[in-house]
Amino acid sequence: MAEITKEELRQPENLIYKKTDLLTDKPLSYCPGCGHGTAHRIVMEVLDEMGIQDQTIGIAPVGCSVLAYEFMNIDMQQAAHGRAPAVATAVKRLHPEKFVFTYQGDGDLAAIGTAETIHACNRGENIVIIFINNGIYGMTGGQMAPTTLPGMKSSTSPYGRDVATMGNPLKITELIAQLPGTIYVTRQAVHTPANVRKTKKAVRKAFENQKLNKGLSFVEIVSNCNSGWKMTPRQSNEWMVENMFPFYPLGDIKVND
Amino acid sequence: MKELRLMKGNEAFAEAAIRAGADGYFGYPITPQSEVMEYLMAEKPEERTGMIVLQAESEIAAINMVYGGAACGKRVLTSSSSPGVSLKQEGISYIAGAELPCVILNVARGGPGLGTIQPAQSDYFQSTKGGGHGDYKMLVLAPSSVQEMADFAGLGFELAFKYRNPVLILSDGAIGQMMEKVELDEQRPRFTDEEIKNNTPWATTGKTKDRERNIITSLDLDSYKQELHNLDLQAKYREMEKNETRYEAISCDDAEYLIVAYGTSARLSQKAVDLLRAEGIKVGLLRPITLFPFPTAVIAKLADQVKGILTVEMSAGQMIEDVRLAVGCRVKVEHFGRMGGIIPSPTEIVDAMHKKIIGG
Known part of the structure; x- marks a missing residue:
């Protein structure tokens, strides 16, 4: 077998993967091993493949992905903590022809922003909500989130989440699936190539729904937080499969085609 | 053609907002301002101009909808009353930090807490x-008539876009609820996409190939950049002080005593000035129209001319601090006010002038 030089490898015909232009060259601020980077890439690839970069306005949350606008090469607004669905509502109402999405974590979407989430879903705003659920407040240093599992340790539940005093984890995705305003509600993950493909399909479907003015599409991505969970990236993914997935089972929850 | 109508202050503001070319209103019901959204919903501005009206789930959601709309370069507004405006403060801070233009109406009522529904x-x-939170200023307009409720909708948008800054119209339950004759401006067109692109190139409208992406945020984790941003904001506020200070001076030329009052208090104080002048006492009224920027210079000048100043406010005395700063202890400055939703009468103001300033 003839040896291939580096130069030959770099020829366009030999390239099998290229980062989408909709991701900037800025190094990601996420911890190595975190699922956010993959989720960012999936959303940007979908926008790129649909050719809607120039028609899309994204809303970044408060939390780890507060700086999403540094990495996503599209027009973006950074919303106050939990308010992204309200911000997105106005953008879409004033620009019905544009594509509008929010990208939010569990603290943002399911604790401080519960009202905005439920009411945007209930009004059936024609937007896409991307919800990253890693069961913890990552940015502020690993505090208990609304989605933290029973018994799970965090910096504000150092002896484990005691459901008697701290409440049960909130399955907000199942909750908003009950509302007539949501038309597509799904839960996915990005820890394996197969799951990445499924998630990308779901995100594509969500934006296609918006294109057809169908209503609100909600894509939850169960993800890891190896730093907040105090694990290696690999351990955290294994722990996620063993503990998070039984509580937050993957798959479509509601599909109104 | 201007149009003459008899309207409530709240309704006049709503109608004027449509005519000012507003793109979107986002609100939540609260007494005594609910007529703003009620009028807009009944009027269906979407059919008249394409303007959107949306009842939000909370004051918090409403002000964040304003954030989103303003970030798109649209003319957007919200209205509320005191407890609701407290809820909006988070969003207002973000709007000021991200330098977004918008109009916010506060038809104020008595507090603290749930207080009362009276002005x-x-x-x-x-x-x-x-x-x-944070070092920021809104440009604050204080209407004292139904006419000004209407006029300040358009003026508010003009100033908001001139400075990329939130404009607050601080009214009260009396001005919002009273009916007066009002002259309404002709319909102004809403911004076209082309105008938004040219006039607000920072707006998030979708990143086209010919420009870098637009980002609307108040965040900068680099302290040195955040300080520079704050310095820019302060420079903008100084510019507002230089250009936008508005006031009305009534019978001030020969005044030996002065009343400083805005909004409803200014209307009653004007009657008190007439009563005092009928007694032979030369009293003038200085009515701040902008509360920020405050008419400091004109009050400082009048302090050299008059023997004493009475501030009249429907509060425990808040504006008096700015009047005293302007006067700098050169003449006596005293406060008269009623609280809890009570509107002072002109004779009460006359008595206060006698007791606290002239005879005091």
Whole structure:
């Protein structure tokens, strides 16, 4: 077998993967091993493949992905903590022809922003909500989130989440699936190539729904937080499969085609 | 063609907002301002101009909808009353930090807490000294008539876009609820996409190939950049002080005593000036129209001319602090006010002038 030089490898015909232009060259601020980077890439690839970069306005949350606008090469607004669905509502109402999405974590979407989430879903705003659920407040240093599992340790539940005093984890995705305003509600993950493909399909479907003015599409991505969970990236993914997935089972929850 | 109508202050503001070319209104019901959204919903501005009206789930959601709309370069507004405006403070701070233009109406009522639904002026500090977190200023307009409720909708948008800054219209339950004759401006067109692109190139409208992406944020984790941003904001506020200070001076030329009052208190004080002048006492009225920027220079000048100043506010005395700063202890400055939703009568103001200033 003839040896291939580096130069030959770099020829366009030999390239099998290229980062989408909709991701900037800025190094990601996420911890190595975190699922956010993959989720960012999936959303940007979908926008790129649909050719809607120039028609899309994204809303970044408060939390780890507060700086999403540094990495996503599209027009973006950074919303106050939990308010992204309200911000997105106005953008879409004033620009019905544009594509509008929010990208939010569990603290943002399911604790401080519960009202905005439920009411945007209930009004059936024609937007896409991307919800990253890693069961913890990552940015502020690993505090208990609304989605933290029973018994799970965090910096504000150092002896484990005691459901008697701290409440049960909130399955907000199942909750908003009950509302007539949501038309597509799904839960996915990005820890394996197969799951990445499924998630990308779901995100594509969500934006296609918006294109057809169908209503609100909600894509939850169960993800890891190896730093907040105090694990290696690999351990955290294994722990996620063993503990998070039984509580937050993957798959479509509601599909109104 | 201007149009003459008999309207409530709240309704006049709503109609004027449509005519000012507003793109979107986002609100939540609260007494005594609910007529703003009720009027808009009944009027169906979407059919008249394409303007959107949306009843939000909370004051918090409403102000964040304003954030989103303003970030798109649209003319957007919200309205509320004191407890609701307290809820909006977070969003207002973000709007000021991200330098977004919008109009916010506060038809103020008595506080603290749920207080009362009757008119008050006890939100002066909240309106002019921040309210939310961080070093920021809103441009604050204080209407004293139904006509000004209408006029300030258009003026508010003009100033908001001139400075990329939130404009607060600080009214009260009396001005919002009273009916007066009002002259309405002709319909102004809403911004076209082309105008938004040219006039607000920072707006998020979708990143086209010919420009870098637009980002609307108040965040900068680099302290040195955040300080520079703050310095820019302060420079903008100084510019507002230089260009936008508005006031009305009534019978001030020969005045030996002065009343300083805005909004409803200014209307009653004007009657008190007439009563005092009928007694032979030369009293003038200085009515601040902008509360930020405050008419400091003109009050400082009048302090050299008069023997004493009475501030009249429907509060425990908030604006008096700015009047005293302008006067700098050169003449006596005293406060007269009623609280809890009570509107002072002109004769009470006359008595206060006698007791606290002339005879005091």
